Amino acid sequence: MGVEEIVLLNEDDEAIGTAPKAPSHHADTPYHLAFSCYAVDGAGRVLITQRALGKRTFPGVWTGSCCGHPAPGEGLRDAVLRRLRDELGLPGAALTSVLPSFRYRATAEDGTLEHERCPVVRALVDDGAAARLSLNAEEVERAEWWPWERCLELAGRPESSPWYRLQLAELAPLGPPLDWPDAGPGALPPALAW
Structure with missing residues (x-):
């Protein structure tokens, strides 16, 4: 497998180039394309x-x-399905664009900055697949299926990621996850096809 690359963005969320992922994440990480998914x-x-x-x-x-x-050149659906498979062993899901405009900045304890346009997607998985997770130990330490109320509580605790807390502030008003409306692909960044 080659070097993983990220898509660099300008302030209008248009692609302006690519860069290798690992060396691009530092104290002055350039603004780039990402995504988050809630299965x-x-x-x-x-x-x-x-x-x-x-x-x-x-x-x-x-x-x-x-x-x-x-x-580079990969659509959001394909990227989400790839990571669900590679990180969690989930073979497929029905995807919905929930927060297509989400973006954030956050600094880790080691000083590394995350600066991302990070659309949020819901992935509905069937119960059979949900019961057969296969975790990639390089990516995931643990994984647990939680009721929505417990997810909301996590957003108030310091052991949650900064992007999780920011996303939950926008997801909570939408109601429980099965009720999240489809925001469609229209508000996705110009650099990212659905």
């Missing part, structure tokens, strides 16, 4: 994960189901 089962439970303790940035924090960076 939801038929009972409305959300898959909450703890980032692997060996990750360089934000190790051990609790957060949504998965996140990642679309590769």
Whole structure:
């Protein structure tokens, strides 16, 4: 596998180039394209994960189901499905664009800055797949299916990721995860196809 690249953005969320992922994350990380995903089962439970303790940035924090960076030329749906499979062993899901305009900045304890346009997607997974998780130990320390009320409580605790707290502030008013409306692809950044 080659070097993973991120898509760099200008302030209008247009692609202006690419860069290698790992060396691009530092105290002055350039603004770039990412995504977050919340996997939801038929009972409305959300898959909450703890980032692997060996990750360089934000190790051990609790957060949504998965996140990642679309590769240059990769659409959002394909990127989300790739990370669900690679991080969690989930073979497929019905995807919905929930917070297509989400963006944030956050600094890790080691001084690494995250600066991302990070659309949020819901992935509805069937209960059979939900029961057969296969965690990638390089990415995920633990994963648990939580009721929505517990997810809301996590947003008030310091062991949650900063992007999780910011996303939950926007997701909470939408109601429980099975009720989240489809925001459609129209508000996605120009650099990212659905």
